[in-house]
Amino acid sequence: MSAVLDHLPEFWEGLLVTLQLTAASFAGAAAVGLVITAMRVSPVGVLRAIGTAYVETFQNLPLLVLLVLAVFGLPEIGIKAGLLTTAVVVIALYEAAYIAEALRSGVNAVSAGQGEAARALGLSFGQSLRHVVLPQALRTVIQPLGNVFIALTMNTSLAAAVGVVDLTAAANRVNLAEAQPIPIFVGAGLAYALIAACAGFVTGRLERRLGMVR
Amino acid sequence: MIQVKGLNKWFGDHHVLHDVDLEVARGEVVVVIGPSGSGKSTLCRCLNRLESAGSGEILIDGVPAPVEGRELARLRADVGMVFQSFNLFQHKTVLENVMLAPMKVRGVTRAEAERTGRELLARVGIAEQAGKLPAQLSGGQQQRAAIARALAMRPKVMLFDEPTSALDPEMVGEVLDVMVGLAADGMTMVVVTHEMGFARRAADRVVFMDGGRIVETGEPNAFFEAPKTDRARDFLAKVLTH
Numbered sequence: 001m002s003a004v005l006d007h008l009p010e011f012w013e014g015l016l017v018t019l020q021l022t023a024a025s026f027a028g029a030a031a032v033g034l035v036i037t038a039m040r041v042s043p044v045g046v047l048r049a050i051g052t053a054y055v056e057t058f059q060n061l062p063l064l065v066l067l068v069l070a071v072f073g074l075p076e077i078g079i080k081a082g083l084l085t086t087a088v089v090v091i092a093l094y095e096a097a098y099i100a101e102a103l104r105s106g107v108n109a110v111s112a113g114q115g116e117a118a119r120a121l122g123l124s125f126g127q128s129l130r131h132v133v134l135p136q137a138l139r140t141v142i143q144p145l146g147n148v149f150i151a152l153t154m155n156t157s158l159a160a161a162v163g164v165v166d167l168t169a170a171a172n173r174v175n176l177a178e179a180q181p182i183p184i185f186v187g188a189g190l191a192y193a194l195i196a197a198c199a200g201f202v203t204g205r206l207e208r209r210l211g212m213v214r
Numbered sequence: 215m216i217q218v219k220g221l222n223k224w225f226g227d228h229h230v231l232h233d234v235d236l237e238v239a240r241g242e243v244v245v246v247i248g249p250s251g252s253g254k255s256t257l258c259r260c261l262n263r264l265e266s267a268g269s270g271e272i273l274i275d276g277v278p279a280p281v282e283g284r285e286l287a288r289l290r291a292d293v294g295m296v297f298q299s300f301n302l303f304q305h306k307t308v309l310e311n312v313m314l315a316p317m318k319v320r321g322v323t324r325a326e327a328e329r330t331g332r333e334l335l336a337r338v339g340i341a342e343q344a345g346k347l348p349a350q351l352s353g354g355q356q357q358r359a360a361i362a363r364a365l366a367m368r369p370k371v372m373l374f375d376e377p378t379s380a381l382d383p384e385m386v387g388e389v390l391d392v393m394v395g396l397a398a399d400g401m402t403m404v405v406v407t408h409e410m411g412f413a414r415r416a417a418d419r420v421v422f423m424d425g426g427r428i429v430e431t432g433e434p435n436a437f438f439e440a441p442k443t444d445r446a447r448d449f450l451a452k453v454l455t456h
Binding site for chain 2: 043111113117119120122124131132136
């Protein structure tokens with residue numbers, strides 16, 4: 001136990017990096033996922049194809065492969081960015097595919113008549129998506145989005161493998177000094193579980209507040 | 215106001231509209247009746263291009279109806295539509311339902327949209343339901359809200375696609391009353407319905423469809439008293455005996 005308590009500052013630093021990774025990449029993933037969803041339900045065939053290709057690509061590659069490729073591959077072709085930034089962008093692009101799938105299932109759950117009524121009033125496709133279809137779709141997929149958020153939190157630990165000093169990397173460093181893996185990694189695990197529990201609490205609250213009367 | 219020339223429509227191999235010609239004059243109320251599957255709803259949906267036409271021409275105010283894009287959105291803004299299943303926006307209050315399109319499409323200010331929205335809700339008799347969500351209203355109230363929502367765009371024409379078919383019998387009257395009022399105010403209307411009483415009372419012209427064709431068209435009294443075609447006679451015998 002003292003192995004953990006003696007190194008609280010390192011754990012804290014690591015936790016902050018993990019929180020940054022989580023928050024920034026979730027925000028990015030949400031934005032990209034929204035665009036991909038709009039493309040996948042658009043009336044334009046080319047956009048639909050691009051959206052589908054995006055989702056298929058990122059869902060069929062392991063995140064670790066993408067991280068290694070970006071961190072070591074991009075500098076080779078002259079693209080240099082900070083390690084943390086690279087990790088955030090890669091995780092965001094990867095998780096966007098999952099967010100897009102969750103959102104699309106929400107869009108499909110909204111009855112076709114809603115979009116028809118919006119278009120019959122003269123709203124453009126974009127306007128009916130934004131003001132009518134997506135707000136309703138979002139309400140039905142709060143729980144799946146919460147799951148994506150939790151999975152994303154856990155996936156940020158892969159950034160440790162390419163050198164980002166997040167919570168997992170911090171625990172690993174402390175363990176190299178103290179050689180007490182059980183308390184150290186149980187402690188790190190509890191911190192991840194706490195983030196996930198908060199996410200679960202928030203999604204539960206949101207679902208009850210925004211849940212729709214039909 | 216509306217001219218349809220040689221309209222054909224296929225769903226796969228199924229030929230749902232055969233060479234349909236129809237003209238609706240300004241201020242005219244045309245009621246389209248016919249058995250299920252006769253193509254009357256499809257015709258109605260083709261008029262604002264919710265269904266694309268296979269071939270043929272649709273002119274609104276003498277201008278060919280655009281096929282897609284901004285111009286199509288502009289056309290739809292001028293052509294109000296009321297659906298069988300109401301299709302009110304479930305996540306918005308009744309008042310917000312009525313305000314959305316005028317604000318987003320016509321660029322009306324929020325205050326102005328709210329003022330006309332409340333006026334229209336009062337006109338269809340549901341002023342006190344303004345703050346409720348659609349799911350909290352009865353079917354008849356929802357359909358009247360949907361009519362108010364369409365009217366908020368100040369359309370040149372109103373299309374009604376079986377507006378009372380999803381309603382409990384005791385609520386049909388309140389919706390038809392609103393429609394009769396609209397007709398009396400001179401609104402140009404195309405109404406697909408099974409309500410023969412409404413057709414008699416409010417129609418300037420009745421169009422009878424069967425098998426994707428317009429079989430007979432005429433002034434309501436003449437049509438109901440002495441239909442010219444066997445198919446119309448047959449249909450009326452079935453729906454009017456009860």
